[in-house]
Amino acid sequence: MGEIPIYTAKAHVFVIDPVTKKSWVPASKNAIPVNFFYDSSRNTYRIIGVEDSKPVINSTVTPNMAFNKTSTKFGQWADVRANTVYGLGFSSDTLLNKFADQFEDIRERSNKLDVDSLLNQTNGIKLSENATSASMPQKEKDMLLKKEQDEELVSSASDDSRSLSNQSNSEVKYLRMSNDKLKLALAQSSSNAKKWETELQALKNTNARLTTALQESMTNVDQWHRQLSMYKEENEKYKKKCAELETGVSQTKTLSEQNAEMRNEISALRKETSEQAQQYNMLQQRVNVLAVVDAQHGELNVRYQELQKENKLLKDEITRLENAVDASEKASSKRRLEAQACLGRLADKLTDVTEITQKLQETL
The missing domain is CATH 2.30.29.30 (Pleckstrin-homology domain (PH domain)/Phosphotyrosine-binding domain (PTB))
Incomplete structure (x- = not known):
């Protein structure tokens, strides 16, 4: 078991x-x-x-x-x-x-x-005496046989000399008791030898089972160490991926902030463009008034037409810049600079228009 x-x-x-x-x-x-x-x-x-x-x-x-x-x-x-x-x-x-x-x-x-x-x-000594004697070594059997012969000789001698004293009878009894003790000791020795042999074999079997179990345990420990190493490597990979994702999130946040700033700048540019468009409408009305004296001021009118064309080109340029800003927010900084340059040029042209208007008024 x-x-x-x-x-x-x-x-x-x-x-x-x-x-x-x-x-x-x-x-x-x-x-x-x-x-x-x-x-x-x-x-x-x-x-x-x-x-x-x-x-x-x-x-x-x-x-x-x-x-x-x-x-x-x-x-x-x-x-x-x-x-x-x-x-x-x-x-x-x-x-x-x-x-x-x-x-x-x-x-x-x-x-x-x-x-x-x-x-x-x-309780089983008497029942096992015959089996014990059968399993005894030859030397022990000879000793036991000799003792039995001595016992028989003593018994026959006691039969032939029934007239011996009580001292002889006590010696015979003592010899018989000693013989019984020797038989009992011999039976117990043989039984103990078998028991020790069985115990030794059981110990060997138990040690073999323990050795096998320990070898299996060592194999399982090695397997667990390998699995632990694999889990550690996977954990490192996941940590690197998390770090990369965190970096990407921070970059996305920065881009969002830049996009918000660009949208604000575009709104400001649109507001400025709307104001300039109103000014342009006012100038155009004044130009219509001055068209009556166009014949007298041909050179000024030619110059005004050139400015009008340039203004149209500038409006187209502003519209193109706005579309480019909506398409690519990353290039909005450069477009903003170009828009500012165009606005500067438009301001210069408006200044020239204002001067022309003043000259026309003076002429009228």
Whole structure:
């Protein structure tokens, strides 16, 4: 059925210095999970701790073990089979007390299992004597056969000498009791050897399973590291894109502000053009009045016509500039300068028209 996890606690692991037997040596770099397992196939409890696929603790709980709390956050126990002493450092006294209570509970369970196993062995000794003798080595069989022969010789001698004293009878009884004890010890030794062999094989199987599980865990960790690197690269790409988008947004905002300024300038230019158009209408009316004296002032009229043509060209130029500003806001600055130049020229021409008008008035 395998091993069943019972309890887990996180602690720093230490072992006693094998040379001095006084100081502690760290067995783990960091705090690691320390687990209690129950092996139902062997009726045993174990304490397992693993760090970086390396077993740090592998201790089988026995009834004679004891967990001693040496401080508020540190405890220890001795493992005779591993020939060492384990120490655990916890982050709080609460975790230490919980682990100590769990250790005591597991020790009592192990003691109960051993008592039950001993009773079963005692009840099954007589039934297993024949099977045990069949599985004994040849040397042990010869020794047992010799002892049985000695027992038979003692028995026959006692039959032939029934008149011996009570002291001889007590010696025979003692020999029989010693023979029974030897048989019992031999049966128990053979049973324990089989049990230890089974336990060793189970330990090997468990270690193989743990090694396989740790290898799979390391493979998963490598895969997670690769995925984390990919996620980091994608995150950097997304950050760069966000920065570019933020730059684009700021540029768009700047362009919007420039467009608003250009629109305001265009509105001002249109207003100025409207005022100049009104002035032009007034001038045109005056020119119509002066057309009566056109014959007398031919040169002035020719000059006025030239100015009128130039004014028309300037109006066309202004209209073209306005259309160009609406089509391309990026070139509005240059167009504004050209419009201002045209307006300056128009102002000069209007000044000339004003002078001509004055001269006409003086002539009239």
